[in-house]
Amino acid sequence: MSMTYYIHVYGCQMNVHDSEIISGILELEGFSSTEDPESADVILLVSCAVREHAETRVLGRLSQLGGWWRGRKSGKPLMVLCGCVAQEHGDGLLKRFRDLDLVVGPDCYRDLPGLIRGSARISVVDFREGDYTGIEPVRVEFPRAYVTIMRGCDNFCSYCIVPYVRGRERSRKSDVILSEVAALSEGGYGEITLLGQNVNSYHDEKISFPLLLRRVASAAGTSWIRFVTSHPKDLGRETVEVMASEKNICRYLHLPFQSGSDVILKKMNRGYTVQEYLERIEVLREAMPDIVLSTDVIAGFPGESEEDFQKTADLLEKVRFDNAFLFKYSERSGTTACGLEDSVPEEERLARLNHLQELQRMITIEKSGELLGRTLRILITGPAKKPRQQAGRTEGNRIVILDDTDFCPGSFLNVKITRADGWTHFGEPCGNMES
Ligand code: SF4
Known part of the structure; x- marks a missing residue:
């Protein structure tokens, strides 16, 4: 039976994309993803060290996981810390968090399948020349x-x-x-x-x-x-x-x-x-x-x-x-x-x-x-938070919410901006571009 993994990402787009690459590497080796941490064989955290706050959140999560798995029906999952915090602290994290099994830096993700199947508690944080060319990332943010x-x-x-x-x-x-x-x-x-x-x-x-x-x-x-x-x-x-x-x-x-x-x-x-x-x-x-x-x-x-x-x-x-x-x-x-x-x-x-x-x-x-009443082109990105709402992005990366629409994610359409709330805007589909 193939092993299942659950992956959680902290930080920027770079980390989101690293998690897509990690998924690509694991799935090539027969692992399958799950959205349910309760049943996962492997839990991976992709960490960010850029700000103290981000690092504190990841380390806090590692402490919580130590207590959490004891209530799990399926017993202890293999716990893996990836990303910048892994690279920064390496071995020290294995000493500090006894339930943590693997610490793997951003250049070493190709080693993950072997490390997960092996039995060593180990930190692998070398800097390596190669990139992840040839790995098909499992993309999670279509379109x-x-x-x-x-x-x-x-x-x-x-x-x-x-x-x-x-x-x-x-x-x-x-x-x-x-x-x-x-x-x-x-x-x-x-x-x-x-x-x-x-x-x-x-x-x-x-x-x-x-x-x-x-x-x-x-x-x-x-x-x-x-x-x-x-x-x-x-x-x-x-x-x-x-x-x-x-x-x-x-x-x-x-x-x-x-x-x-x-x-x-x-x-x-x-x-x-x-x-x-x-x-x-x-x-x-x-x-x-x-x-x-x-x-x-x-x-x-x-x-x-x-x-x-x-x-x-x-x-x-x-x-x-x-x-x-x-x-x-x-x-x-x-x-x-x-x-x-x-x-x-x-x-x-x-x-x-x-x-x-x-x-x-x-x-x-x-x-x-200043955008109220203007028509902008948006890319439909998927459902918004509320039912029957869809979200899109303008060329300027502004979020636009539409009510009662069912356009396919990936379609482009023109919308008239009717309301704005900070960086989030509300609009309705319309035909022609104007400004
Ligand atoms: S050192 Fe950090 S802030 Fe400066 S350019 Fe590089 S990544 Fe950006």
Whole structure:
């Protein structure tokens, strides 16, 4: 009888896609997935270490699992921790959590079937050169698909643990990426997102990111293309030109600015100034006046003065991002920011975060309100939370909810926006595009 596995993902799209790859590896070896943790032979957690909060959640879940399985009719499942927290702590987790059986880092998932069938309690966290080419991911988000174009990062932003847990930057072969994109488009995936920690520094011999993007757009037919994450220091005019000239590349960009103060950006080792960041925004908006922009910001970085913080709030107001992911600084052990003198008390960090959240909430409401009465094209992604509702995404990645519709996931249609609630919008199908 084949073994069943249950997989739970923490963190970003990169981790969601890693879990699809893990499923692909396991199913190739005869494992089958289950949605029911009660009956699963194997429980896998795919963990995220980027923020302290995410890591704490995973470790909390591991503690709970230790008590939980004792009430299970089917006895103890094999418990596996994958992902960045696995890579970060390795062996130490086996000592700390006695019910945990395997700790497997992001480069070692091909070993999973053998490790699961073996009897050793072991941690496997080597950095390896190869990628997961040849593995067919078990995709869980139809009609949205992810294609990894690169793994790892060389930037060493001073607060970030990624280069330590995901290793150095490695780009995948462009011909493999293009054939994966073409197959997804033929398979009816309406949206394909290229993934990498810093997609703009993609390189496969003479093929840099703008050229890859142009070729991907052509291989994708009518499917929408997105890419994440872009680093401001590496986002060049050529990429913007490709975005503006290819119809199926979404007019949407996530461009983290992190701080509005040059002093803090330098301490963060981000490699650009506020002025340079604003120049990128200008180029983007000149080429695509309707582009939807989102960003990441860290409040309360070590040494951030009231004046530095005010500059961050000013930048949010100046650019008026459509959406922003705002975080308070959390220390990640082993990063260089840990050694910086930290003059910002925790309550002040929280107050700064709250201030930014309120500011952005108002901007998001204003910008969403500007869409009322407009007709936008959306991709139907599937059922919404309430019965008889469907959800879709605009090119700008906004969520749109429709009542009483039964369009197939993967279909594109025009909708008139009738109501907005922050980043979520409500609409009704209509024929023609207008604005
Ligand atoms: S670019 Fe900076 S923040 Fe992004 S993954 Fe690399 S080190 Fe981390």
